[in-house]
Amino acid sequence: MPEQSKRGRAQDRSKVAAGQKHEVAYEAQKTGASPAAVKKAVTTAGNSRTKVEAQLGKGSARKK
Numbered sequence: 001m002p003e004q005s006k007r008g009r010a011q012d013r014s015k016v017a018a019g020q021k022h023e024v025a026y027e028a029q030k031t032g033a034s035p036a037a038v039k040k041a042v043t044t045a046g047n048s049r050t051k052v053e054a055q056l057g058k059g060s061a062r063k064k
Helices: 021-031 035-045 049-055
Strands: none
Touching: 021 035, 021 049, 035 049
16 A cells, blocks of 8 residues: 555546546547547446547557
């Protein structure tokens, strides 16, 4: 479990929070998809950023 600092929890940048407008907008701009398509991809593929980008057809989504 990550340490908690005075500034709060560490953010998990490997996930897309579909309920956060700014995260959906960022991912939409990054992939060239619409915000609705990003939300649908999160619903379909899960909230993993790599899987969402792969679902949206972004070519640079890397497998780990």
